[in-house]
Amino acid sequence: MRIAVYPGSFDPVTLGHGDIIERTAKMFDKVIIGVLNNNVKTPLFSVEERVNMLKEVTAHLPNVEVQSFEGLLVEFLRRNDAQVIVRGLRAVTDFEYELQMAQTNRVMAPEIDTIFLTTNLKYSYLSSSIVKEIAFYDGQISQFLAPEVEERVRAKVAERAEGTV
Ligand code: PNS
Numbered sequence: 442m443r444i445a446v447y448p449g450s451f452d453p454v455t456l457g458h459g460d461i462i463e464r465t466a467k468m469f470d471k472v473i474i475g476v477l478n479n480n481v482k483t484p485l486f487s488v489e490e491r492v493n494m495l496k497e498v499t500a501h502l503p504n505v506e507v508q509s510f511e512g513l514l515v516e517f518l519r520r521n522d523a524q525v526i527v528r529g530l531r532a533v534t535d536f537e538y539e540l541q542m543a544q545t546n547r548v549m550a551p552e553i554d555t556i557f558l559t560t561n562l563k564y565s566y567l568s569s570s571i572v573k574e575i576a577f578y579d580g581q582i583s584q585f586l587a588p589e590v591e592e593r594v595r596a597k598v599a600e601r602a603e604g605t606v
Contacts, residue, residue, distance in 0.1 A: 442470045442471060442522075443468075443469045443470045443524065443525070444469060444470065444471045444472075444473065444521060444523040444524060445465055445468070445471070445472050445473070445523060445525040445527050446472075446473045446475045446514070446517065446525070446527070447462060447465055447472060447473070447474050447475065447526075447527045447528075448474075448475040448476075448517070448526065448528075449475070449476070449477065450476070450477050450482065450484060450569065451474070451476050451491045451494075451569070452482075452484040452491060452569050453485070453486055453491065453494055453569060453572070453573075453586065453590050453594055454494055454495050454569075454586075454587075454590060455567050455568070455572055455585050455586055455590075456567070456585055456587065457529065457531070457560050457561070457564030457567040457568075457585075458529070459499075459587065460560065460563075460564055461527065461558050461560065462474065462499055462502065462505060463502065465527050465558065466502045466504055469504070469525070471505075471506070472502075472504060472505045472527075473505075473506050473507075473508055474495050474499070474505065474506070474507045474508070475508060475509075475514065475517050476491050476492050476495065476507065476508070476509045476510070477509075477510065478509045478510065485594075486593070486597065488509045489509075490593070491509075492508070492509050494593060495507040497587075497589050497590075498589070498590065508521075513549070514526065514546060515546050515549050515550035515553055518553050519550065524552070524553060524554065525553070525554050525556055526543070526546065526553060526554070526555040527555075527556055527557075527558060528543075528556075528558075529559075529560045530557045530558070530559050531559075531564075531565045531566070531567070531568075532565060539555075542555075543555035567585055572585045572586060573594070576595065576598045577601075582594060582595075
């Protein structure tokens with residue numbers, strides 16, 4: 442069984458991520474979306490919230506599952522018997538960081554390969570950080586996110602503005 446892991450922070454999942462997930466799901470028997478539970482970065486959404494949003498937007502894809510992980514990505518792949526890491530490449534600016542991660546992961550786990558999918562041109566400028574920034578300034582975000590995710594971002598931004606989170 443060919444199993445791929447698509448890892449990331451997904452804070453929150455965008456339509457650009459969704460596009461990569463759909464395409465990866467056609468190429469592998471199973472795709473596991475690995476949501477990093479990272480103590481260093483301070484995400485807008487908790488790991489549970491990020492996992493739940495991903496589950497909602499991938500509910501129509503039977504061979505996709507969503508899990509959170511802590512620690513090394515390659516160990517997460519090993520635990521799940523996965524062979525391939527999938528990452529999206531938007532522009533050349535992504536390349537240096539992605540190459541460094543892929544090479545490091547390869548040294549740690551030579552049996553695991555990283556493949557890159559070029560993002561759909563439509564989403565080549567898109568990032569979760571930019572979407573959050575637009576949302577905080579009350580701009581329109583509906584063209585970047587699935588409707589259920591947009592709703593959650595709006596709610597979270599409103600909570601922050603009220604000082605309840
Ligand atoms: O969406 P992101 O934040 O660019 O994803 C980064 C991610 C989660 C792929 C990366 O930070 C990661 O793999 N972290 C897990 C820790 C790890 O294995 N680090 C060594 C990789 S070089």
